Amino acid sequence: MATYTTEIASDKLVSDNPIHQRLLKAYIAAKPMVKGDLLEVGCGEGRGVAELLDAVDSYLGLDKIQEVVDKLQAKYPNVSFRQAVIPPFANIPSDSFDTVVSFQVIEHIEKDRLFLEEIYRVLKPGGKAIISTPNIRHTLSRNPWHIREYTSNQLKALCEGIFDQVIAMGIGGNQKVWEYHEANRKSVNKILRFDVLNLQHKLPAAVLRWPYEVLNRMNRNKLHKQQGNAVTDISHEDYLLVDHPDKGLDLFYVLEKKR
Numbered sequence: 001m002a003t004y005t006t007e008i009a010s011d012k013l014v015s016d017n018p019i020h021q022r023l024l025k026a027y028i029a030a031k032p033m034v035k036g037d038l039l040e041v042g043c044g045e046g047r048g049v050a051e052l053l054d055a056v057d058s059y060l061g062l063d064k065i066q067e068v069v070d071k072l073q074a075k076y077p078n079v080s081f082r083q084a085v086i087p088p089f090a091n092i093p094s095d096s097f098d099t100v101v102s103f104q105v106i107e108h109i110e111k112d113r114l115f116l117e118e119i120y121r122v123l124k125p126g127g128k129a130i131i132s133t134p135n136i137r138h139t140l141s142r143n144p145w146h147i148r149e150y151t152s153n154q155l156k157a158l159c160e161g162i163f164d165q166v167i168a169m170g171i172g173g174n175q176k177v178w179e180y181h182e183a184n185r186k187s188v189n190k191i192l193r194f195d196v197l198n199l200q201h202k203l204p205a206a207v208l209r210w211p212y213e214v215l216n217r218m219n220r221n222k223l224h225k226q227q228g229n230a231v232t233d234i235s236h237e238d239y240l241l242v243d244h245p246d247k248g249l250d251l252f253y254v255l256e257k258k259r
Helices: 014-033 049-055 066-075 112-122 152-160 175-192 205-227
Strands: 037-041 058-063 080-083 097-103 123-134 165-173 239-242 250-256
Touching: 014 049, 014 097, 014 123, 014 165, 014 175, 014 205, 014 239, 014 250, 037 049, 049 058, 058 066, 066 080, 097 112, 112 123, 112 152, 112 250, 152 165, 152 250, 165 175, 175 205
Parallel strands: 037 058, 037 097, 058 080, 097 123
Antiparallel strands: 123 250, 165 239, 165 250
16 A cells, blocks of 8 residues: 655545645646657656646656656556656756656755756757746745755746746645635644744754654644545645746746757
8 A cells, every 4th residue: 555745745645635736736737838758857656647648749757766667657658757866867868858847846856956957958949847846935844855945036046047038937826725725824833833942943854754744644634624625625726827936835937948
């Protein structure tokens, strides 16, 4: 039986539904923008493969976990998947892809500039990369699985140092989404009031991962029990692509290589 961490968020756990739908929205928002040969960096359990596959000519998915790659390859035999620890993107030639997508990945990457430089390298001239990452303005607590999180301006400055054009947007939501987020914030704050020594920001990430998982899972289950339909009825349609990144729970940037 699969074990799902709160970092992954599963479509098979009801209490994860708002997060799953939020992550799915990035793929749906990207679909009109993708074309040709597509590279997904950090495909995870393949949440977006079915969404994007019919919009492109070829699809290569990279992920660091071999078991995940094997399961995806069995599920999608006509798609290519490869195990890779990135960056760099070893054995991928320059100017190879019309589109690169990478959602909720860069926050896990120690060498984030090299990560973006590699995306730029493998894009064909005229190609686009689409990335998403949490907006730190709306982060509820430290996530020990993340190396860092960005403000919209921090990520924009990093991208503008590499790409020829940066279009900064966000994944926000309607009233239903923000009401859930506010309920989540209040619930998390009730837990954090016991952290009087501010240990979440002082302890090493590796030490925090176990308590983070336990408390986060308990919190999501409690919200499901308290909120009921407010959790189960949220769909990707309730999440909105917004024109300013600061309006988004997630940053959603379109990066272009013109030459």
